[in-house]
Structures are given as C-alpha cells and as structure tokens.
Amino acid sequence: MNRTAATIALGAAILLLTGSGCSATPHYAPPSTTYYISPDGDDRSAGTSPGEAWRSLARAERTALEAGDKLLLKGGALFAGSLTVGEGEAGNAERPVVIGSYGGGRATVAATDSPGVSIYNTAGVEIHDLKVTGKGSSFVRDGGINLFSDLPGSKKLDHVAVSEVDISGFRAGIAVGGADGSTGFKNVRVSQAKLHDNKDVGLLTYGPDFNADRPSYAHQNIRIERVEAHHNSGDPKTTETHSGNGIVLGGVRDATVRDSSAHDNGTRASAESPAGPVGIWAYDATEVLLEHNTSFRNRTGTAVDGAGFGLDSNVSSSTIQYNLAFQNDGPGYYVYANKKNGAHRDNTIRYNIATDNGRKLPVNGALAIHGEDIRDLDIYQNTLVMSDSPNGPGPAIRLREGQTGVTVRNNILVTDGAPLITAEKGLEPRNVVLQGNNYSTAAGSWSIDWAARTYPDLDAWRTATGQERADGRPSGLSVGPCFAGGELPGIRSAEDASMIVPDCTALAGKGLDLRALFGTDPGTVDYFGRTTGTPPPVGAAVPSVTD
Secondary structure: OOHHHHHOOOHHHHHOOOOOOOOOOOOOOOOOOEEEEOOOOOOOOOOOOHHHOEOOHHHHHOOOOOOOOEEEEEOOOEEEOOEEEOOOOOOOOOOOEEEEEEOOOOEEEEEEOOOOEEEEOOOOEEEEEEEEEEEOOHHHHOEEEEEEEOOOOOOEEEEEEEEEEEEEOOOEEEEEEEOOOOOEEEEEEEEEEEEEOOOOEEEEEEOOOOOOOOOOOOEEEEEEEEEEEEOOOOOOOOOOOOOOEEEEEEEEEEEEEEOOEEEOOOOOOOOOOOOOOOOEEEEEEEEEEEEOOEEEOOOOOOOOOOOOEEEOOOEEOOEEEOOEEEOOOOOOEEEEEOOOOOOOEEEEEEOOEEEOOOOOOHHHOOEEEEEOOEEEEEEEOOEEEEOOEOOEOOOOEEEOOOEEEEEEEOOEEEEOOOOOEEEOOOOOOOOEEEEOOEEEEOOOOOOEEEOOEEEOOHHHHHHHHOOOEEOOEEOOEOOOOOEOOOOOOOOOOHHHHHHHOEOOOOOOOOOOOHHHHHOOOOOOEOOOOOEOOOOOOOOOOOOOOOO
16 A cells, blocks of 8 residues: 555645446456454454454555455454555456455544545545544544545546545545546545544545636546534634535535535634635535535634535536525525636526524525626525524525526515515616515514615515516515414424425415426425425425315
C-alpha cells in the first residue's frame, strides 16, 4: 500500500466523489487472497486465515492489494493506524478489493494525524462494517474515509462502495475529491453510514474551481442513501468559509441523496465566517437529486445560511423533492448564486414540507431565493409554514433581486401573522411569477410586502402587481388549509409529517393543471406517495378527506 497517500489533506477543498455468455475461450479470473488482522495475530504470520492473522494495520500497509483481494479486521477489536489503497492497487470495478470486518461486530480503525482509510488514484474498492475514528490533526485536516485523485486528464476512476460504517473525529467523515481538470471518481455508493462529530462536514464531494464557460465535473454517478450526518459541529475558529455541514455535493454530475438525514450540525460554527453551514446542499454541480430526506435543527454561527436544503452557486438541472425541513436556524430551503454567469439554471423544488424554520434568522423565511443570476427555477406543490421564532416572525417566501424565469405555483404558504411574502423592488412577472398558491395567516392580519409596499389582501396585490393571474383569469386562494396538526403544525420528527395533511376539501383539486397550462410535468404522487390527480390539490399533500 502507498502510505504517503494517507496524509492527503482536505484544506483546499473545504475552502471552497463482465457479463456472462458463451465463448470459445473461457475467461479465468486471477487468484485473489483474503488477509486477516486480529489483536491476537502475529505480523510474522502469513495473514491468510484467522488462525494465521496479522496483528497490525502497519503490516497490512506493506502488502499491495490486488483486484479481488479482501482485508478483514476482527470484529469488535480496535486497530491503531490507517489503511491506504494506492495507485497500482485494486483498480477493477468487477473484482473490487474489499475492506471490512469478520467474526461478528465492527472493527474500529483508530487513526491519529491521518485519514482512517484512503483511496488514492485508484478505485474498484468496497469498504463495509467498520467504525473509523480520528484524533489529533485528523480532526483538523483529514477525511475519515478519503477518496482522492490527482491523475492527469479527465479519467474517472470506477466503483467505490462504502456501507455500514460509523465515522467520527475527522475534518470530513467521508470525502471524495478530484484535483486538476475533471479527474475524479464515478459510480460511488455510500449507504447506511453514520457520520457524526466531525469538524467541517459529514460527507463532502469536491473538485477544481468551476469554469462556467467550460463546465466540467470531477465526479459522476454518486449515490448516497440512508446516511445520517449529525452533530458535525463546525469550527469556531474558521473565519474564511462555512464549517459544520451535513452532506455537501460539489464538483458532481448525476448525484442523488435519498432517504438520508442531516441534523444538529453547525452548533459551534464561527460567528465571523462570511458563510454558514447547511444540512444538505449542492454547488458546482448538475443533475443532482435530493429526495425523501429530512434536515432539522441545523445551526449557523453567522447571520446567513443555517438552512435545511440548498441549491447553491453553479447548480443546474437539479431537483429537490419530497423532503422535510424543520427547526433549522435558516430557511428550510434556499437557492443562491454568487456570480452572473448563467450557470444556475433549470432547477426544480417540489412536493417539500417546511415548518418552524428560521429559528435564528426568520427574515429569510421558509424558502429564500436570492443571488446574482438565477434562471428558470420552478417551485411548485410545496407546503411552507412559518411560525413565530425566538427572533420574531418571518415570511413563507423571501424573494430578492437576481432572478429570471422563476415560477411559484400551487404552494401552501402560511405564516404566524408575518407577511406571507417579502419581495425586493425590481421583480416583474418576467423575473418571478406566482400562480395558484394559497395564502393563509394563522394569526394577525393578512399581508404581502412587495417592492416596499404592503398589500392587505390578495385582490389588492394582484391588481397592483399582475401576480396571481393564470390563463387570463385571477388565480390563487386565501383559505385555511385545515392541517391535521392545527394551524401551525409542530413537526418534531419525520413521523410527524402527516400533521400537514389537510383534513378538509378546501384545497382539494384547486391547484392549476401545470401540464396543460405551462407544459410542466408535475409527477403523479404527493409527498406521501398518494396519487395527486388532475387538477392537483394545492400544497405537498393530498387531503385526507374527499367530497
């Protein structure tokens, strides 16, 4: 193994993952070897059976792992040091090197001043059933499981799978990085992982700086499923960038985060940083899908971010759908672009739920859209509820300048007496259009703040701005949504999501037919997987009762 690769740092990155058939000549795979490591072993042994196990990770590091080899650590035991699969090792997606445990339970790789497991300039590796812990400078600079390529050109290293792992004590729990050009990894799977008590992030993918004129992505086909990223606290001394994130996708094409959660991150994030942490978000990426996830109680030390989910700078052709965000310091969902380069475009946010967000920063609402250049963003069939926070009330949606072709349709917007929408000056219908939404306040008077004017009802706002008109007729409603959990549902877990299901028919079938009117494919099911019908209801959920 290549020991030097185990010291690859994440500093620059965070500042910113044979068919069978008949043949005349049969194919025979070369032989493979299974190596064992046990506290009761002996580094002078062959290492090729439990009875002849090695004793230390250092002994394993002296042996090159060929395609098809396995390196198994005795379950329940702790092994000090680190492991590296380096350039020239592994390399075959169909015959992966496997690193895991044997004999019941998970082995622990306890690293000090290094990554726990490094994959450097190679792939065809599977890692499973391990606990990986770090201390010393591991917490400052390293990834617990660290994938990194700095090969020349644009080669994508094929197949890395990580499953059933518990990782803590590093700068990043799992990091997938690429250096020059668009070199990186493809077909990376992370599943059933607990990533906690790391400094900056639970899981991170990253690549070189983004070039909007010639976009390229270090990694492709990344799948993250059933991952829990929690209590990644952030660094109060970090003043240059964000710290304390859950799951971050950067430098990727075709990535999915599904059935995962990010919670209680960012609790020690710096108050001096220009950017704050977020639960689950993407940047410098295309074809990203975030679905069926929960993000809650994420914090920020500064006056920005702290959101549940986000599409940040240079994200295109991506979707956030069927997610739940609650009790975050910032908005449940946000969209942001930091440059006028046309790279933030063609994204969708649909069938999501947000309740009780903005606990620290209510001004940003349940959904915030802002930045230099956001193009062609579709927001529909969401339920966005803002209750009064310890820092005051906030809107359901906050709109700022820098948008073109943004549509907001068939959403339920509820506030606790605050303006339902706050919008800056300069937003004409060509910038953002709202149609078919329901606007409701649980307390206080109804209002929308638009371009420095306050409107007291839907008709007055519609007449003055041209919003809430569709197919030549007035659209939009202002009725109580009849949530099962009351006017301001107090969601505290994913199991509580049913509290936002309407138990009356006021909004049943009252949504706009998005396909017929606008050519938008709205899908066929709501947040809970129930058929929406045509026309659909307003909001993320089909009512529980019918006429």
